[in-house]
Amino acid sequence: MNRFLAIVEREMRKFFRSPVLMIMSMMLPIVQLLVLGHAYGGHIKGAKVAVVDHDRGPQAVKVHEAFDSVAANIATFTTIPYSDEGSAREAVRTGKVDAAVIIPPQYSRRVYAQDAPRIGLVVDNSDQIMSGSIEGEMQSLVDALNQPVIQPRVVKDIALEIVELYPYVEYMKYLLAGSIALAMYISVMIGGGMLYIDDKARGVHEGYLVTPITKLELVMGLNAAGAIKAVLAGISLTFIGSLMSGLGTVFNPGADLCLLLLILGTSIAFNGMMFLMMVRVDDPLVPRAMFGVLNTLLFFPSGAISPVAAFPKWLQAIAIVDPFTYAIHGFKSILLKDGGFVSIQTDLLFLFAFGIGTLLIATPLFKRTL
């Protein structure tokens, strides 16, 4: 027991002496949370839309008024008048404006004659987010213009009534679960995998192996130290991320207990996975090379940034055995829905079973000799 604790003590003394690992493991997830959270979660504002008005009739004026209303309120876009269609198209192509609206000649006359009036919208569809946002805004404007002045006696429009179970979740909050798991993964890869192989290459393990420490004590010591580092990274990011994204769940003690269990399970699962992969590796380049590949392969299809169902079948198959999937599901269940212990039971079961299982496979593979 003393020897096991000596390994943990050595790792923790090094960890607390140098804050680099903690900073490194939290930097990427925090930056990702900030940048992606705002990039995907924010509304587009201040886009430029060229307007070519060939009609100049009363109905065209209504369109201009609707544009002015958007610019003054939601501010998705502002309009710039263009005299001809060609130069407006060219401006979209060269990126001077984000879209162009063409009001054709005879537009007002066609509206009054109910003769299929049309407004043209030229978009740069190489930027799906911008074009989608402008298209959506324009569609709602057109819908508003289409509303009859006098409502019919029998309203036939069928509307879908959506009941949202939870308050509106901003994308940054949605992303937080992934960021916590990512911070723990980085901590395990750097503080566990890379340091383990570097120590091996430097001969530190040679020093351990000439002492009477047993294989089990050594394996457990290294893994316990790695898990503690990941738990600390997980707790820190849960609090910092919650404050950044404005989630108040962390102030609920019941939720904190569930989060702590999830963080512990995730640490053990990530450590077990890392140790199994590194147990026979000697080359310090291997964990560095694997770091990026694993990050992409395990983090993205796990539901961290978009639902698992959005990925192809083979990535969904990976997600089934990916500890990230269960960690992120668990964190979302608590942070976004405050679902309580019952909502994370399966996740905890998988994470602990995965961690213990991988450690059980890795331990016999660990060589007590050089």
Next chain:
Amino acid sequence: MTALLKKQKEQEAPHAPPAAIAVENIVKRYGGFTAVKGISFEVKDGEIFGLLGPNGAGKSTLIRMMTTLIPVTGGKAIVGGHDVEREPNAVRNMIGVIPQAMTSDQDLTVGENLLIYAKLYGVPKAKREKNIAEVLEAVDLTKWREAQTKTLSGGMRRRLEIARGLVHDPRIFFLDEPTTGLDPVSRIAVWEMLNNLKKTRNLTMLITTHYMEEADRLCDRIAIVDHGTLVALGTPLELKQSVPGSNVVEVQFNREDDQWKSRLEALPNVTEVQSQSAGVYRVLTSNGPQTTTQLVEMAASLGEQLTSLSVQNTSLDDVFVHYTGRQLRDEQVKAVFQMPPRPGVN
């Protein structure tokens, strides 16, 4: 087997006290390559035993087998009365090991490094503090106890490694090239420290080195290993005496001539002539002064001039070259592998 090895075997009395280390026909194979080919020797209690050999001779492999770091392929190694294969933990409890690389944690302090190893060796809590203080005193690092290891010089770090290996009060101490990479002053300091430790702690030490001077000054007995086999074993004096010729005359002629080697070999008392480089020869002789006089007279009679001339006693370098022929082999290698000329450089 050399005559010296036979003599050594005969000297070993049948009822001598058990050796601290006994290695019997030990073999280590890596796939098809045999790194150690059936080496046998014994290290007596309380002696400093040196394993001398060129790089790749099998010294480190040998020490790693004795310290339980790698499995033995064949033969037997008994350390402190315990078989390294069957009772590895009993062996680990009684040995201290200083590996070739400096592996102390740079982020930890000197005291913390020792504390962690005291715990790993299972030193009881009540004894830890006393042991740490004693080993720090022994290696003269007491005042550096709170210093971070990364702030220490190379020599001090090596002393810390030695202290780390002693923190559990071992009976047998293995040191794998303990002074490699140290400056001459630090090297001498480490030698003095090891000699003191041997006296004060009654330690048995096994040292691998490729520094002849280190082996000569430190070791009671030396085993020369080459190509995984034991080629000579004895005290430094015995080894020197085993080389034909007790003196070495090093001479340089101002002009290279193919005949010099045969002329020198023809001189009385000369036992061996080694060609060093263009016009430089090492002449092993049983009578240094007489050979020197005859050599000068020979040069004068031929009308040749000597550029330099020195006489010295046989050193371990001569023993090493005599038994391993390494220097000659290295020169042959150099002759075969000529660096190609760089473009634009004559």
